[in-house]
Amino acid sequence: MIPAELFKLLNSEIEKELDSIESDIGASKAIKLLELAKCTDHCFVAVSFIMPKESAEYQSWADLFQQFSTGWYVSLRLTLEEQQSFVSILNVNSRQKEIGWANKIMQRCGDAGNLIKLFSLANTNDFVEAEQPEEYTVLFRFSGQSLGIEHLETQRQKWFAESLLSREETGYDFEKVIIPLVKAGVSSPDGQRIIYKPDKTVDHFFFEEGKIYSQALIGSDSFNDNSNFGGIPFDSYKSVMSVLIGNAFRHLHYCFAYQGKTGYKVINPWNTYTRILEIAQITELICKQTSLPDLVVNTILEAIILDKKGLNKVGFAPGYAPPPLIRISEKRVISSMMGHLSNPMAYLSRCLVKKFPDDYSIAVNLREQKFKTELYSLFGENLFKVKGNVTIRKDKKLLTDIDAIISDEKSRIVFLFQLKWMDDWGSDMGQRSSMFKNYTKSVAKWLEVVDRHISAKSVLTFLKNAGIKKPYADTVIVKIVLGRHFSRFSNISPPDDTFFLNWASLVKIITENPQCGLSLSSLNDHLKNNQLSEELAANPPATKDVKLRLGPYTIITESFARN
Numbered sequence: 001m002i003p004a005e006l007f008k009l010l011n012s013e014i015e016k017e018l019d020s021i022e023s024d025i026g027a028s029k030a031i032k033l034l035e036l037a038k039c040t041d042h043c044f045v046a047v048s049f050i051m052p053k054e055s056a057e058y059q060s061w062a063d064l065f066q067q068f069s070t071g072w073y074v075s076l077r078l079t080l081e082e083q084q085s086f087v088s089i090l091n092v093n094s095r096q097k098e099i100g101w102a103n104k105i106m107q108r109c110g111d112a113g114n115l116i117k118l119f120s121l122a123n124t125n126d127f128v129e130a131e132q133p134e135e136y137t138v139l140f141r142f143s144g145q146s147l148g149i150e151h152l153e154t155q156r157q158k159w160f161a162e163s164l165l166s167r168e169e170t171g172y173d174f175e176k177v178i179i180p181l182v183k184a185g186v187s188s189p190d191g192q193r194i195i196y197k198p199d200k201t202v203d204h205f206f207f208e209e210g211k212i213y214s215q216a217l218i219g220s221d222s223f224n225d226n227s228n229f230g231g232i233p234f235d236s237y238k239s240v241m242s243v244l245i246g247n248a249f250r251h252l253h254y255c256f257a258y259q260g261k262t263g264y265k266v267i268n269p270w271n272t273y274t275r276i277l278e279i280a281q282i283t284e285l286i287c288k289q290t291s292l293p294d295l296v297v298n299t300i301l302e303a304i305i306l307d308k309k310g311l312n313k314v315g316f317a318p319g320y321a322p323p324p325l326i327r328i329s330e331k332r333v334i335s336s337m338m339g340h341l342s343n344p345m346a347y348l349s350r351c352l353v354k355k356f357p358d359d360y361s362i363a364v365n366l367r368e369q370k371f372k373t374e375l376y377s378l379f380g381e382n383l384f385k386v387k388g389n390v391t392i393r394k395d396k397k398l399l400t401d402i403d404a405i406i407s408d409e410k411s412r413i414v415f416l417f418q419l420k421w422m423d424d425w426g427s428d429m430g431q432r433s434s435m436f437k438n439y440t441k442s443v444a445k446w447l448e449v450v451d452r453h454i455s456a457k458s459v460l461t462f463l464k465n466a467g468i469k470k471p472y473a474d475t476v477i478v479k480i481v482l483g484r485h486f487s488r489f490s491n492i493s494p495p496d497d498t499f500f501l502n503w504a505s506l507v508k509i510i511t512e513n514p515q516c517g518l519s520l521s522s523l524n525d526h527l528k529n530n531q532l533s534e535e536l537a538a539n540p541p542a543t544k545d546v547k548l549r550l551g552p553y554t555i556i557t558e559s560f561a562r563n
Contacts, residue, residue, distance in 0.1 A: 002122050002130045006138070010119055013551035014112060021108050022078045030328050031092070032105075033079040034274065037326070037334050038094060039102035040068045041273040044338035045252065069338070070117070070319040071109030073311075076326070078109070080308045093192050093271045111548055113318030118557055120317075124433035140557040149488045152535060153502045157218060157485065160504035163511065164216040172205045182257045191266050196254045203250070207289050210246020214238060218485060219321075219345030222352075224370055227363035229356040230303065232296055234363070237352070239290045240300045241344055244324055247285060248340035251275065275335040276328070279305075301325070304351055305333055314354040317430070321346040364421075371419050371484060371503075372404050378510050380518040383408050390466045392453045400449045407468050411521035413476045414463065418446050421484040436489050443481055447498060450479065478524055482506060499527045 002010070025032050047065045051058050094102075118140055122128040131139040172178055178201070185197045214220055225235035255272040279301065286297045306323035321343035325333040339347070353360045376385045386405035391398055404417035420443070422435050454462045454477060463471030479498045481487055487500040494500045509526060510516050516523040548555045 002119065003132075006130070006132065007119065007123055010115075010138070010550065010553065013553060014115060014119070016551060017108070017112055018074070018078065021074075021105065021112070025078055025105065029079045029081055033076070033326070033328070034092070034276070034334055035094060035098050035102045036072075036075045036079065036106060036109075037336050038270055038274045039099070039106050040072055040322075041337040042270045043068050044342065045269075045273055048341070049252070049256075067110035067114075068106045069110075069322065069342075070113035071106050071111070072113075072322050072338075073316045073318050073320060074109040074113045074116070075106065076306070076311060076323075080306075080311055080326070094268070099268075099270060114557075115548060115550060115555060116318050118555075120430055121432075124430060136552045137554045137556065140555070142558050149490055150486060153483075153486055153488060153505065156502060156504040156508055159508055161216040161218075163507075165212060171208070172201070174205075178202060178205050178253075179257070182253050183261060186254045186258045186261070188258065188262075188267060192271075194254060194258045194267065194272055206250035206253070207243060207246040209249050210242040210244070213249070213341075214242040214245050214345060217343060217345040219343070219347075219349040221370075221484075222345070222349040222367070223363040224366050227359070227366055229352045229359045229363070230299060232299060234352075236290075236292055236296060237300055237303075237348060238345075239292065240286055240297060241304075241324075241348055243286045243289045244282075245340055245344060246289075248324070248335070248337055252337060252341070273337040277325075277333055277335050279331055279333060282325075282333070303355055304348060310351070310355075314350060316350070321350065323347055367421060368403065368419060371421060374503075375404055375417065375419070375482070375506075376406070378507065378517055379406055382410075382518060383520065384469055386467050388467075392449055399453075400446050402450065402466070405466055405468075406520065407463075407475075408520035409470050411519055412472050412474060413478060413520040413524060414468065415478045415480055415520055415523075416450065418443065418479070418481045419484075420481060420487065422486060439489070446481075447479065447495060476524075478520070501527075 043061065043065045047058070047061050051061055118128070122130050122140060129141050131141070133139060181199055181202050182196075185199055185202065186194055187196070188194050220238060223234045225233060225238070227234045229237065252273065255269065258267070258272070259269055279298075283294055283297050283301065286292065286301075287294050290297075304323070305325045305327050307327040322336060322339040324336055324339035324344050324347070326336065326339075327333050379385070384407040386407075390402040390405060392400050392402070402416050403419040406415045406417075408414070420439065422439065457465070458473070459475055459477060460471055460473040462477075463475060481494075481498060481500045483500075483502045485502060485504075487502045487505075488494070509523070509530075513522070513526060516526050546557050548557070
C-alpha cells in the first residue's frame with residue numbers, strides 16, 4: 001500500500017505531467033490524434049507482423065510497443081474532444097518532424113500510463129510495497145508468493161488461441177492465390193496513399209480470416225450468441241467485429257504488397273496503416289458481408305466507436321484493449337490497425353458491460369451453462385456427467401452449489417467443479433483488485449461448505465444424492481476450481497487438496513494427453529505431477545529496475561522482464 005499522503009502527492013504530480021503533455025500537444029488535436037495513432041500502429045505492425053522474434057532488434061521494439069500501448073489511452077484522454085469541436089481532416093503524410101514529435105509524446109504518455117497502473121496496483125493490492133528511502137525517492141517492489149502465475153495462465157490462453165487458428169481453413173492457398181491477386185490490385189495514384197481494386201476472391205478470403213481470428217480471441221466467448229445487448233444479439237456484434245477485423249487484415253496485406261513492389265521507396269509505411277474512414281462506408285461494407293440491416297449495424301457501431309463521452313463513461317485503464325474506431329467527426333473515424341488486430345473482442349466486451357449493465361447481468365447468468373456444456377464435451381462418453389447443479393442447503397437455505405460433476409466408475413474418482421468466469425481485466429488494476437477480493441472470498445466459502453457437507457454426509461451419501469449412478473464409499477473426491485480465463489492470482493497459495501486451472505490449461509492437457517479425457521485417474525495424476533506453481537518455481541519471472549522521473553520525484557520500480 002502507498003501511504004495516503006504520498007499517494008495524494010504522486011497523483012497530483014501525475015496530473016501536472018498530463019497537463020504538461022496536453023500543453024505540448026497544443027491545438028489541432030484531431031490532426032495530432034491521427035499522428036499518434038500512426039505512431040502506435042507503426043510500432044504494433046512491426047512487432048506483430050514484420051520483425052522476427054529471434055532478431056536482435058525485436059526486444060527493443062517489443063519494449064517500445066509495450067510503452068506505446070500503455071500510453072495509448074492516456075493520449076486519447078488528452079486529444080479526444082467533444083465531437084462538435086473536431087474539424088474535418090484528411091489523411092496527411094507525416095514527415096520526420098511529425099514522426100519524431102509523435103514518438104516523444106507517446107514515450108511520455110507511456111511513462112504516465114505505467115505510473116498510473118503502478119500506483120493503482122500498489123494502492124489496491126498487498127503484493128506491491130512502497131518505500132521512501134529519501135524525501136523525493138519512491139521505491140516500489142513486488143513481494144509475496146506465486147508472482148508471475150497470471151502470466152503463465154496468459155501463455156496458456158495464447159496457446160489456446162493459436163490452436164483454434166491452426167484448425168480453421170479459409171479454402172484458399174494464401175501464397176499461391178491471394179498474394180498474387182493482392183500485389184496485382186494495389187497501386188498509388190499520387191505517391192501519397194495506396195488504393196486497391198475490389199476483388200471478390202481477396203475480399204472473401206480476408207472476411208473469412210476475420211471470422212476465424214475473432215473466434216480465437218479472448219472476449220469472443222464472453223456471452224451466449226443469443227444474449228441481447230440493446231436489443232441486439234451478441235452474435236450480431238461478433239459478426240460486425242469479424243468484418244472489421246477481416247477488413248483490417250485486408251488493408252494490412254495490401255500495404256505489405258505495395259511496399260514489396262516499391263521497395264519501401266515511395267511511401268513511408270508509417271503513413272499507410274492508419275486510415276480515416278467514413279462511417280457510412282463502414283456500414284455499407286458490413287451490411288454487404290453480413291446481411292444485417294443498416295439500422296442494426298449503425299447501432300452496433302455506435303456502441304463500439306470511441307468518442308470523448310464513451311472514454312469517460314467506460315473508463316479504460318492505461319494499456320487496456322485499444323479501440324478499433326475513434327470518432328473524429330459526426331461522420332468520420334480513425335481506423336486503428338492496433339485496435340482492430342490486438343484484442344478487439346475484449347474491447348467489445350468492455351463496451352457492452354459498461355453501456356448495457358442490465359443486459360450484462362442477464363447475459364452473465366446465461367453463460368454458466370455454456371461453460372458447463374463445453375467442459376463436458378472435453379470428456380469421453382465413458383464418463384458419467386451430472387446434468388444439473390448439485391445444491392447444498394442448510395435449513396432450506398442455499399449455501400452453495402457444485403456447478404459440474406464428472407464420475408469415472410472404473411477409476412472410482414469423481415471430479416467436482418466450481419466454474420468461475422471472470423471478465424478479462426487486462427491492465428485494469430482496479431478491476432483486478434475487485435475481482436481478486438470477490439474470487440478469493442467465494443472460492444474459500446465454496447471449498448469450506450463442500451468439505452463440511454461431504455464430511456457430514458459421508459462420501460457414499462453425497463454421491464447418491466448427487467445422482468451418481470454407481471456410487472462407492474471408497475471413491476476419491478477431487479475438487480477443481482476452473483476459471484474461464486484466470487484461476488490463479490499472485491500472492492495467494494491454493495489449498496493442497498484442490499486444483500486451480502484455467503480453461504485453456506485444461507484444454508491443452510487433454511489435447512496433448514487424450515487419455516486424460518477418458519480417465520479421471522490419468523487426469524488426476526497429470527495434475528498432481530504438472531502443477532503450474534512448480535513450473536513457475538522452475539522458471540521464475542526475471543525482474544529489472546526501471547527509473548522514472550515524476551516532477552521532483554524519482555520513481556524506482558521493479559518490473560518483470562518480458563519473455
